[in-house]
Amino acid sequence: MYREHEAPAGLACLWTRESTEPYIARVVPDGCTDIIWVPDTDHLFVAGPDTQPHPTTIAPGRMFGVRFPPGAGPAVFGAPAHALRDLRVPLTELVPGARLSTPDEIVAFALDRLRPDPSAHAVASALRRSPVSTVAWDLGLSSRQLHRRCLDAFGYGPKMLQRVLRFDRAVSLARAGTPFASVAAESGYADQAHLSREVREFAGVPLSQLIRP
Incomplete structure (x- = not known):
């Protein structure tokens, strides 16, 4: 357990x-x-x-x-x-x-x-709601600078980080009982099919199987 x-x-x-x-x-x-x-x-x-x-x-x-x-x-x-x-x-x-x-x-x-990094928190928060190009512009970084910072802080480039954060939110919502169609919309996926493809890639199984107790 x-x-x-x-x-x-x-x-x-x-x-x-x-x-x-x-x-x-x-x-x-x-x-x-x-x-x-x-x-x-x-x-x-x-x-x-x-x-x-x-x-x-x-x-x-x-x-x-x-x-x-x-x-x-x-x-x-x-x-x-x-x-x-x-x-x-x-x-x-x-x-x-x-x-x-x-x-x-x-x-x-x-x-x-532990040494909290406000800039890392800012990057993660921004990528949860905005496209990568917008985040770089808003933070005053070039695309290359943003990519390097993301690799050092998170282990991923910004596009992969954005996908992982979106996937993690989707899983949390699904485990809380949110209907899958609503999970897709609330997490920022284009549609439920998009959610299903991402879950398959990151989990290797359908969402229903992933959240099964």
């Missing part, structure tokens, strides 16, 4: 996953970066921003995670987000000596190294 928990300011959420039997979890792009700890094996690693579905075999036991909002992870790990894209990397490879063994230690580590 996967559960999200309230997190201190600056973090997206804390989460736990518990299982009694092995199963495959479908991790999909959301623009976020996570620190994940598996107590039974003491495996502590970073999950970078994904661009595609990432089926993951979950062993019996418990997992604990700290999720950073889009654009917030790179400062914590001292690496540009694109260097972590689609990867799972031991935390000690990024931060030597970071040997953490309790949820409280992991949260304290994350908060201590």
Whole structure:
């Protein structure tokens, strides 16, 4: 069972996953970066921003995670987000000596190294509502500058980031019970067929299957 928990300011959420039997979890792009700890094996690693579905075999036991909002992870790990894209990397490879063994230690580590970036937040907010060219103009950036900033902060170029943010909103709305036709309109898709194609690309399954408990 996967559960999200309230997190201190600056973090997206804390989460736990518990299982009694092995199963495959479908991790999909959301623009976020996570620190994940598996107590039974003491495996502590970073999950970078994904661009595609990432089926993951979950062993019996418990997992604990700290999720950073889009654009917030790179400062914590001292690496540009694109260097972590689609990867799972031991935390000690990024931060030597970071040997953490309790949820409280992991949260304290994350908060201590967190450096909020107002410009990253501004870019993400703007891309949720405006075309890429408009965002670059409004922020006083060239297309190349915007692209470089997005790669460093989010792991994606601005067009991919826009698609991932739109997809993540669609999934959140669908899980909250919003009818799929309304999900497409409220998330910014041209129509329900457009939504279906994007969900297939990012999740590998239809939306109805993706949100199934």
